[in-house]
Amino acid sequence: MDALKPKVLIARRAPAAVVEKLSAHFDVDAVQGDGVLTPDELLARLQGKAGAYITGTERITGELLDACPELRAVCTMSVGYNHIDLAACTARRVLVTNTPDVLTETTADFGFALLMATARRMSEGERLLRDGGWKSWSWDFLAGSDVYSSTLGILGMGRIGQAIARRGRFGFGMKVVYHNRSRLPAEAEAELGARYLTKEELLRQADHLVLVLPYSAQSHHCIAAAEIALMKPTATLINVARGGIVDEDALAAALREQRIAAAGLDVFEGEPRVNPALLTLPNVVLTPHIASATMPTRLAMAGLAADNLVAALTGATPPTSLNPEVLPL
Ligand code: 8YV
Numbered sequence: 001m002d003a004l005k006p007k008v009l010i011a012r013r014a015p016a017a018v019v020e021k022l023s024a025h026f027d028v029d030a031v032q033g034d035g036v037l038t039p040d041e042l043l044a045r046l047q048g049k050a051g052a053y054i055t056g057t058e059r060i061t062g063e064l065l066d067a068c069p070e071l072r073a074v075c076t077m078s079v080g081y082n083h084i085d086l087a088a089c090t091a092r093r094v095l096v097t098n099t100p101d102v103l104t105e106t107t108a109d110f111g112f113a114l115l116m117a118t119a120r121r122m123s124e125g126e127r128l129l130r131d132g133g134w135k136s137w138s139w140d141f142l143a144g145s146d147v148y149s150s151t152l153g154i155l156g157m158g159r160i161g162q163a164i165a166r167r168g169r170f171g172f173g174m175k176v177v178y179h180n181r182s183r184l185p186a187e188a189e190a191e192l193g194a195r196y197l198t199k200e201e202l203l204r205q206a207d208h209l210v211l212v213l214p215y216s217a218q219s220h221h222c223i224a225a226a227e228i229a230l231m232k233p234t235a236t237l238i239n240v241a242r243g244g245i246v247d248e249d250a251l252a253a254a255l256r257e258q259r260i261a262a263a264g265l266d267v268f269e270g271e272p273r274v275n276p277a278l279l280t281l282p283n284v285v286l287t288p289h290i291a292s293a294t295m296p297t298r299l300a301m302a303g304l305a306a307d308n309l310v311a312a313l314t315g316a317t318p319p320t321s322l323n324p325e326v327l328p329l
Contacts, residue, residue: 005025008022012054051074053306059083072329073095073309073329074097075305084096095326097319111212118284123286145261146207148172152172152177169192177194210240211223215245248268261283264284
């Protein structure tokens with residue numbers, strides 16, 4: 001304990017280097033173990049804290065902020081910040097940071113890997129082999145869909161979307177089409193060879209549709225029954241963004257009736273719970289929210305979140321603030 005140092009909470013088990021770095025500046029209360037604090041536990045642990053080092057599992061609401069008036073900075077080790085009420089933070093002069101850029105390429109690698117695994121039925125094939133179901137060969141045995149030279153659709157053309165587009169265009173000769181809230185500048189479209197479409201046209205044209213858009217009230221269930229109905233029966237749907245973007249019941253029904261060919265999902269509406277309807281389907285590849293999970297990337301994310309917190313509470317400019325209008329302490 002150091003009465004002079006500001007107090008901060010590390011809300012999840014973090015790399016030793018992060019605890020060390022933060023301990024050099026702050027009086028650190030570090031949660032041990034991998035359990036997630038309940039909202040009440042989080043509120044209790046945040047009492048008297050000036051800073052919170054969190055991940056995507058801790059919800060920061062206006063109500064919580066009102067109950068933690070000393071809180072000045074919330075730094076999340078994630079690029080997504082749908083778990084933080086940014087407007088409520090800004091209104092209360094609480095600085096908020098996230099961890100963009102450092103995970104872009106790693107997440108794009110995984111998005112593409114999930115696309116490949118889904119289109120080429122890799123999980124289905126492995127399950128069949130392990131279960132002793134590989135007895136012979138037939139011309140259409142586990143025949144999937146082509147990735148090379150097909151049409152890659154990207155919904156949400158931010159940093160990660162563009163990194164996936166590059167993989168598709170330059171690595172696999174794919175035609176890239178996209179939809180985004182705002183259209184990319186002409187030079188960026190030319191560099192990626194990407195064509196802007198309406199959301200409806202994107203759904204109609206994509207052979208493989210990758211979801212990489214931020215989650216918000218506006219994007220909640222933006223892929224539901226009506227949208228899936230526009231997709232090709234041979235199409236695959238890949239989600240590496242947030243589970244709530246897809247209506248999972250509608251998706252499960254479409255996969256069951258083979259109205260689309262397959263889906264690859266790294267994110268789910270009720271994580272870590274997975275909709276039971278998805279678990280029984282052969283034509284869906286399911287992974288436990290690991291798109292950014294390489295050791296170098298996770299360490300980079302953790303380090304950036306720590307740098308942000310140090311800056312926010314020591315009067316420096318945090319590298320990746322989400323509300324730069326809130327000045328550091
Ligand atoms: C993280 C993510 O694994 O950065 C994000 O937004 O979804 C993932 O990279 C997770 O949210 C950890 O906080």
